[in-house]
Amino acid sequence: GAGVSQSPRYKVTKRGQDVALRCDPISGHVSLYWYRQALGQGPEFLTYFNYEAQQDKSGLPNDRFSAERPEGSISTLTIQRTEQRDSAMYRCASSSGQGISPLHFGNGTRLTVT
Amino acid sequence: AQSVTQLDSHVSVSEGTPVLLRCNYSSSYSPSLFWYVQHPNKGLQLLLKYTSAATLVKGINGFEAEFKKSETSFHLTKPSAHMSDAAEYFCVVSESHTGNQFYFGTGTSLTVIP
Numbered sequence: 001g002a003g004v005s006q007s008p009r010y011k012v013t014k015r016g017q018d019v020a021l022r023c024d025p026i027s028g029h030v031s032l033y034w035y036r037q038a039l040g041q042g043p044e045f046l047t048y049f050n051y052e053a054q055q056d057k058s059g060l061p062n063d064r065f066s067a068e069r070p071e072g073s074i075s076t077l078t079i080q081r082t083e084q085r086d087s088a089m090y091r092c093a094s095s096s097g098q099g100i101s102p103l104h105f106g107n108g109t110r111l112t113v114t
Numbered sequence: 115a116q117s118v119t120q121l122d123s124h125v126s127v128s129e130g131t132p133v134l135l136r137c138n139y140s141s142s143y144s145p146s147l148f149w150y151v152q153h154p155n156k157g158l159q160l161l162l163k164y165t166s167a168a169t170l171v172k173g174i175n176g177f178e179a180e181f182k183k184s185e186t187s188f189h190l191t192k193p194s195a196h197m198s199d200a201a202e203y204f205c206v207v208s209e210s211h212t213g214n215q216f217y218f219g220t221g222t223s224l225t226v227i228p
Contacts, residue, residue, distance in 0.1 A: 033216070035218075041220070041221070042204055042218045042219060042220050042221045043158070043204070043218050044218075045215075045216070045217075045218075048215070056215060091157070091158070093158075100146035100165050100208050100209075102148055102160050102163050103148075103150075103158075103160075103206075103216060104160070105150075105157045105158040105159075106157065107156075107157045108157060
């Protein structure tokens with residue numbers, strides 16, 4: 001596609017429910033990243049993939065968070081048993097993976113846990 | 115280890131005056147450096163990038179940054195601020211040997227006074 005696409009744009013869920021956030025990267029981009037951004041803060045790294053392989057998941061806050069990219073394209077970030085502290089903007093970015101190519105960000109998913 | 119320090123959390127300038135947003139990095143290897151801008155309630159947009167070519171990098175909207183290895187700095191400048199420059203700015207460092215991991219600074223909020 002023309003850019004990184006994230007869905008849904010907004011998600012409101014009740015505490016304890018599971019949510020799945022989707023990211024469709026730029027076509028052909030090898031690397032895909034997930035970040036979380038709280039209001040007034042910078043992006044906080046969660047995890048990233050090269051192709052389908054999860055290279056680094058050290059930023060995932062706890063085992064309720066998981067991510068996959070099974071076919072090396074679309075990725076899903078899943079949060080189980082959501083808590084109010086999970087409320088944030090979740091941003092996905094992709095890069096071509098050739099040398100140091102910049103990140104291209106999607107518009108994010110605003111998650112609100114009530 | 116890599117890290118990025120943005121020395122000012124807030125910068126305020128008058129319209130038409132120069133802008134200076136400071137960024138220092140620590141890196142054991144030759145880094146790639148980026149500046150991103152985020153306007154209120156918008157996504158992150160790449161302003162410019164340094165990847166070991168010319169040390170003075172020109173970006174969009176009249177912004178420039180100069181890579182100074184001796185000072186481990188990558189400050190962002192613009193000769194004349196415009197009202198539309200009011201936004202949050204993030205300095206980002208990456209090193210290829212870490213598998214294309216990107217590290218964000220905490221951000222600088224730029225206010226432009228009319």
